[in-house]
Amino acid sequence: MDPDLVLLLNGIVSGLLLGGLYAAAATGLAVSFGMLDIVNIAHPALMVMGAFSVVLIGTALGLDPLLVAVLQAPLFYLLGILIYGVYHHFFEKRGEEALQGLAFFFGVMFIIEVGLVMAFGPEQRFLDPPYAFITWRIGEIDLPLRMLAPALLALAALGALHLYLKRSFTGLAVAAVAQDAEALRLMAVNPVRIKRLAFGLSVALASIAGGALVVVQPVDPSSGQIFIGRVFAICIMGGMASLPGCLTAALLFGVVENVTATFYGPSWSPAVAFGWLLLVLAFRPQGLFGRMA
Amino acid sequence: MSAAGERGVEAAVGLGAPRAAPKLLAPSPHHALFWLGAVLLGAALVVGLRLIGNEYGYFAGYFILQYIVLSSAWNILGGYAGYVNFGAAGFMAAGAYTAIALRKAFGLDLLPGIVAAGFVTGLLGLGTGYLTLRLRGVFFSIATLCLAVVLQTLIVNWDYVGGSRGAYIVRPREVPPFVSYGEYMFVVMLMLAILAVGISRTVELSRLGRGLQAIRDNERAAEAVGVPTLRLKLIATTLCGVLMGVAGAPLPYYSGYLNPEAAFSLAYAVNAIAMPLIGGAGSWLGPVIGAVLLGGLQQAATVTISSALNLWIVGWMLVIFVALFPRGIIGWFRRRA
Numbered sequence: 001m002d003p004d005l006v007l008l009l010n011g012i013v014s015g016l017l018l019g020g021l022y023a024a025a026a027t028g029l030a031v032s033f034g035m036l037d038i039v040n041i042a043h044p045a046l047m048v049m050g051a052f053s054v055v056l057i058g059t060a061l062g063l064d065p066l067l068v069a070v071l072q073a074p075l076f077y078l079l080g081i082l083i084y085g086v087y088h089h090f091f092e093k094r095g096e097e098a099l100q101g102l103a104f105f106f107g108v109m110f111i112i113e114v115g116l117v118m119a120f121g122p123e124q125r126f127l128d129p130p131y132a133f134i135t136w137r138i139g140e141i142d143l144p145l146r147m148l149a150p151a152l153l154a155l156a157a158l159g160a161l162h163l164y165l166k167r168s169f170t171g172l173a174v175a176a177v178a179q180d181a182e183a184l185r186l187m188a189v190n191p192v193r194i195k196r197l198a199f200g201l202s203v204a205l206a207s208i209a210g211g212a213l214v215v216v217q218p219v220d221p222s223s224g225q226i227f228i229g230r231v232f233a234i235c236i237m238g239g240m241a242s243l244p245g246c247l248t249a250a251l252l253f254g255v256v257e258n259v260t261a262t263f264y265g266p267s268w269s270p271a272v273a274f275g276w277l278l279l280v281l282a283f284r285p286q287g288l289f290g291r292m293a
Numbered sequence: 294m295s296a297a298g299e300r301g302v303e304a305a306v307g308l309g310a311p312r313a314a315p316k317l318l319a320p321s322p323h324h325a326l327f328w329l330g331a332v333l334l335g336a337a338l339v340v341g342l343r344l345i346g347n348e349y350g351y352f353a354g355y356f357i358l359q360y361i362v363l364s365s366a367w368n369i370l371g372g373y374a375g376y377v378n379f380g381a382a383g384f385m386a387a388g389a390y391t392a393i394a395l396r397k398a399f400g401l402d403l404l405p406g407i408v409a410a411g412f413v414t415g416l417l418g419l420g421t422g423y424l425t426l427r428l429r430g431v432f433f434s435i436a437t438l439c440l441a442v443v444l445q446t447l448i449v450n451w452d453y454v455g456g457s458r459g460a461y462i463v464r465p466r467e468v469p470p471f472v473s474y475g476e477y478m479f480v481v482m483l484m485l486a487i488l489a490v491g492i493s494r495t496v497e498l499s500r501l502g503r504g505l506q507a508i509r510d511n512e513r514a515a516e517a518v519g520v521p522t523l524r525l526k527l528i529a530t531t532l533c534g535v536l537m538g539v540a541g542a543p544l545p546y547y548s549g550y551l552n553p554e555a556a557f558s559l560a561y562a563v564n565a566i567a568m569p570l571i572g573g574a575g576s577w578l579g580p581v582i583g584a585v586l587l588g589g590l591q592q593a594a595t596v597t598i599s600s601a602l603n604l605w606i607v608g609w610m611l612v613i614f615v616a617l618f619p620r621g622i623i624g625w626f627r628r629r630a
Contacts, residue, residue: 039378039431041438090616099509100615102377102434103570107612110563114605229439236432267450274443281432282424 005095006140009044011262012255013141019254020151025211025227026234027158028205033232034240035178036195036202037089042109044224044231046203049112050076052120053221058214065127066153073204080203083108084196109224116221119121124220126218139195150212155247157208161201163242174198178241230257230275237280239287249288322498331487339480341470351475357588359540360483363561364568364580365486365493366536370529371566372574375503375509376426377434378530381537381565383441386556388538390448393460393545397453403481403546410542411535418534419527426526433530445557459552462545476545485543489536494577496532505529506575537565539592560604564588567611572621578595582622 032040058068091101136143165171173194181191238245257272342350388410395401425433449457468477496502504525507515516522545551572583
């Protein structure tokens, strides 16, 4: 086959795998930003925090990073509940989400990032599971397990979340809170409790995404910065509150970014993220698949 | 919506229809008095520091004044209009690198470099605003957050201005009328700070400021009564960008060496938000109080504790202040009075 074509095909396939990781990172945001209307800009920082705790626990106990990521998720769920509690008490209840609430999440993001620098130093950390060095080959196409395993975990988490939101009572309540919190109150469901639960879930998803991130690449305390542009671009492109939209946007985004990196060099990938974000905001703020509200 | 906000909406109505503007109700702004006072205070600072005669005084002074410019710039958009700009470090670095690039290309000196930097970052602000300000405010904030990351990528990849290795600017030993180079840089930043605070005060007391306050309190109501919201927001974004770039342009001259990591330092991003919010956003005096207080504290603390811990404390102060004292230090005094 033509070498350029092989390069392109490989770029697309590993872009799809990369998109799996991005989907994991953006799903949590689709819940908090998309459904609950909480602009959690600290989401990528929480993800990196999850990645660091995966490295720490995984190295200490000799466990697989993806397994640790799933096991630690309940702890991050509790952390999310705590953060939402503070946010609700001081900002949401007072109706001061716009300026003060945003500044609050910026502060949280900053505290996490600098806290990680102080605790672990600015160096990169990694934890390679044994399968990270295996690559399956199908014809001319490479399938590195380093990318495949995290993408599968991400898909599993996304599928579980989707089922939960569509099938369970509390899941439906989350969707309802996204549409009309007052109506929910009239049906004797406390919207604050539902939002707290959903925000906890979104932070738990951030920590799972952090585990996936560790397998794909080494992390340092500022790794989250690049992800801000990516996850928000994906979340908005996917139509904010839609999980299938979020997944599609993430896969598309992974392919575009990876093909750009293949042909023009990886140092430009942050620019791709930002360019997409600006284009989406300027031309399709309702998302790729959505209609204008 | 607060009573002050309603006043803001009413006062700003005239903006859409210039002929219908009545004389407004605000107290006389005393502009001449303010400028005179600011210049006198500045002169007193210069004389005082010369009498002390310690180079460190100029260093610390420059540090604080630079933050006065930066937080006043943030306040014009964030404090008055309620639109959060997270990209202070990006705008500041864009200003600094404009100065470096123009010096390399045309041998331009500091003062024209400052003007050019303001021009470039003003356009940057206008462009970002034009693309995102028609949507809800959070989208603008997210875009500015990413802008800094992307600008850093561009600078790291741009070899002409040194790439990731950084760029040097040879500092002259002396600049004639000043006793030292440190004093020269201090005076330049002092003038920029007076200018920035003056502009921020003029904006606050003008009809532009009232329009911005109306946007902050209720954008739909403001739009409905005829405030040209998009135009006012774009003016504010541009002004904010200009002043942030201007604050950054002297940076390479001040330190003699600049690399992307220092120019895009997290310290600028967090301080530009923490200082106005802690001092009291929405009033021109708030950012000045915040910058003097936080800047002074950080200057004193770097001697004793690590810079990371220093920034960590600023982050915690930001979170604690926005949660417990959302009106900042100024609001605290006003409530008492």
